[in-house]
Amino acid sequence: METTRDRLKARNPGPWRFYVRRYGLVHVIVDANGSPIASSVPIGSGPLLAAGPELLTALQRVAELVPEGLPAHNVAVDALERFAEREGMTLADWQPVTAPRPMLSIVGIAT
Structure with missing residues (x-):
């Protein structure tokens, strides 16, 4: 049976990356497909969240x-x-x- 975690992993495949500016957004976490996952992330937390x-x-x-x-x-x-x-x-x-x-x-x- 597929869990919620499996569905989220399929939607947001790793590795994730943190960008200060991307697609007109600031402090963005982007998945492997280039889709933004979150924006306006505190700059100190961004790289850790991306990892x-x-x-x-x-x-x-x-x-x-x-x-x-x-x-x-x-x-x-x-x-x-x-x-x-x-x-x-x-x-x-x-x-x-x-x-x-x-x-x-x-x-x-x-x-």
């Missing part, structure tokens, strides 16, 4: 490869659990935006 997919993959690898009980394993597992918890809260609060209704209406046809 998100790679950082998550690295944490998963550390959790898999490092033996349990070692500090690196514990830190990676804790970070992954916190991320999953926050992601769950974000997705639970997420409200899809519906397209605005057209404001024009046809009142007659000129002949």
Whole structure:
């Protein structure tokens, strides 16, 4: 079964990049397809957010490869659990935006 995380990954493939200016927007995170994901991101956070997919993959690898009980394993597992918890809260609060209704209406046809 496809999860919400899988759908988001398919829509916004990594690697992501951070640009100060792109497409007339400032402080933009762009996915591998060139589609903007977020804009007006604080400049100090932009590069870290853009590295998100790679950082998550690295944490998963550390959790898999490092033996349990070692500090690196514990830190990676804790970070992954916190991320999953926050992601769950974000997705639970997420409200899809519906397209605005057209404001024009046809009142007659000129002949």
